[in-house]
Amino acid sequence: MELKEALDTLKETGVRITPQRHAILEYLINSMSHPTADDIYKALEGKFPNMSVATVYNNLRVFREVGLVKELTYGDASSRFDFVTTHHYHVICEICGKIVDFHYPGLDEVEHLALHVTGFNISHHRMEIYGTCPECASKEAH
Amino acid sequence: MELKEALDTLKETGVRITPQRHAILEYLINSMSHPTADDIYKALEGKFPNMSVATVYNNLRVFREVGLVKELTYGDASSRFDFVTTHHYHVICEICGKIVDFHYPGLDEVEHLALHVTGFNISHHRMEIYGTCPECASKEAH
DNA sequence: TTCTTACTTTATAATCTTTATAAATAGTGT
DNA sequence: ACACTATTTATAAAGATTATAAAGTAAGAA
Numbered sequence: 001m002e003l004k005e006a007l008d009t010l011k012e013t014g015v016r017i018t019p020q021r022h023a024i025l026e027y028l029i030n031s032m033s034h035p036t037a038d039d040i041y042k043a044l045e046g047k048f049p050n051m052s053v054a055t056v057y058n059n060l061r062v063f064r065e066v067g068l069v070k071e072l073t074y075g076d077a078s079s080r081f082d083f084v085t086t087h088h089y090h091v092i093c094e095i096c097g098k099i100v101d102f103h104y105p106g107l108d109e110v111e112h113l114a115l116h117v118t119g120f121n122i123s124h125h126r127m128e129i130y131g132t133c134p135e136c137a138s139k140e141a142h
Numbered sequence: 143m144e145l146k147e148a149l150d151t152l153k154e155t156g157v158r159i160t161p162q163r164h165a166i167l168e169y170l171i172n173s174m175s176h177p178t179a180d181d182i183y184k185a186l187e188g189k190f191p192n193m194s195v196a197t198v199y200n201n202l203r204v205f206r207e208v209g210l211v212k213e214l215t216y217g218d219a220s221s222r223f224d225f226v227t228t229h230h231y232h233v234i235c236e237i238c239g240k241i242v243d244f245h246y247p248g249l250d251e252v253e254h255l256a257l258h259v260t261g262f263n264i265s266h267h268r269m270e271i272y273g274t275c276p277e278c279a280s281k282e283a284h
Numbered sequence: 285t286t287c288t289t290a291c292t293t294t295a296t297a298a299t300c301t302t303t304a305t306a307a308a309t310a311g312t313g314t
Numbered sequence: 315a316c317a318c319t320a321t322t323t324a325t326a327a328a329g330a331t332t333a334t335a336a337a338g339t340a341a342g343a344a
Contacts, residue, residue: 122273131264
């Protein structure tokens, strides 16, 4: 279960597990949308009538620093937050061909815009990032 | 010259050309950075001592609506604005193979993060978006 | 050129998101 | 259960963007 793993990650990193953190994580994991800080705040109002907005922001920052959560900035006013799952891209070395996994969230926006602009029924996208890996870069430095 | 074309675009769209708009466009075209609204405001302070910040925001919105300018939202507080040039991606129909140009700005962030995470010296990236074009979609609907 | 009208600018205030602060509270290891 | 320290809360502050209304001005018509 994702929540348990997330809590383990917190424990390993020495981050205290408070009821608020538990609830925010749980909400993020179960929510298929990409909630804003305020969405989360409102959603947990019932369970935590006294919780401060600052708590939501603070903890989202903590989760982001630990790598559990991604912050997405679309064009609109407020950031959206996403529990990190396993979707990833590839970074490819142009010299030796090494491929490194690259986790990155939410190019959903690209697909949405593509639909909007082209009228295509978008099914997916692919992206590769090209460059030189550290090893090849240091060899080339000679 | 890009500025002249941009002004033509404004004229065609029925947007009045004011000295402020002229200056903001000129600044955006010449600036290789991705300035914030405040950057622009400060940069034009000398020429327009009485210009309001609202004017900058208003006109950036106008330019965006007309398609001359892209608004980029990185993680930080304020949006950055970019004069639209010709870089673009492709949207590909999986049935008939049609390729449609798809203009989209600033996946610079992806490259920055890839550098940060993998240590690769990033040179570029490619992205394609796949789906069904409207024509093929309507044929399939039978 | 001058006039006219509607769009723009300006100045200001308001709104909204996010962060900072300090006192009260509560996890966690001992 | 205790003590130490991180966390929460409440509040204020900061910063970006938008709304408003009055004054000004671009652009076409006369």
